[in-house]
Amino acid sequence: MNRLLGWPVASVIVAVYCLLALLALHHRIRRRDSERDVARLIDAVDATAEGLRAGALPDGSAVPALAAGSDRTLAVARGRLAAAYRLSEHLGVPLADLLERVEADLRAGQALRGEMAAQLAGAQTSTVVLLPLPLIGLWVGSALGADPAQQLLHTTLGAACALTACGLQCGGLLWTGRMVRAATAEVRR
Template sequence: MPLAALLGGGAGMLLGGPVAALVLAAYGTLAARAVLRRRTRRAADLAHRRDLDRLGAVAADLRAGLPVGGVLDDGEGRTARLARAAVRLADRTGAPLAELLERVEADARAADRGLASAAAQAAGARATAWLLAALPLGGIGLGYAIGVDPVAVLLHTPVGGGSAVAAVVLQVGGLLWAERLGAGPGRAA
């Protein structure tokens, strides 16, 4: 993220001065943060699905009478912890491990469906936040449409510069707030 801020700030300084540098540094940081968070979320989702698939495969192997070895020992997430707890419970009480693992898998998949439903309902709020963040671009386009140079006003006058900085602060704050509201219980920001 610091690299994105530095590149955005440098490009802004070359293209339009200090106000443009601040604006592009903020937007560059915001974009880099979004990309990194998306990659991290995708990797975590992939690992979680892999854990669930492995859990189902181990339960099927147990039902078929095959040895499982230490397949359940790796993993750090909630599902892996529950699987290890199921193994300990089966060892102590003699409960059927395959049934316990299937229940853990079913519970995790049900929780995933609930989180997916919550994310789908929060998508409208996120879309609204992005639309509101993009509205200033419409204002700039409208300014050009009526024959004014709004970018020159925003970048090279004290009132315009203050307005641009205030707009960026409000946009970034609004997007972070919307992200926090839409994060849901399974994905705290």
């Protein structure tokens, strides 16, 4: 019976760590895409403002269409751009001036997000270093002549310990991620 216990326990642990890796990759890709979209939007706003200064007629749909997306930063930028177009249209405020202010605000937000990412790099590195510690522990145990995998995967107590440790590590990673997202939520606006 205990021999059969090893495969499900190992399968659950591998599946959990694969899921965590996929979630981390997904978040990284979303952040990268978001920053790339914001950079494109800044360039489009800058080009539109320069075009207006050079005498081009304003096109009320060109820049806000570039801000399409589900990211909160882009949604806020889209709202600011729409407000700039409305102010210009209804109050006669020069659109180029408003767009330059929106661009400056977007650049300041981009710089702040860059600084926040630099500050969080140490915590993220610590997470990457701590994540493989259970595997290192298994390796050290094997190097010392013990068979930790046998104990963790093929005994009831070992399986309970392995699953509890996996759950606690996942909970810690998810909790830490939630704290980081809460701390950076204001920067994303």
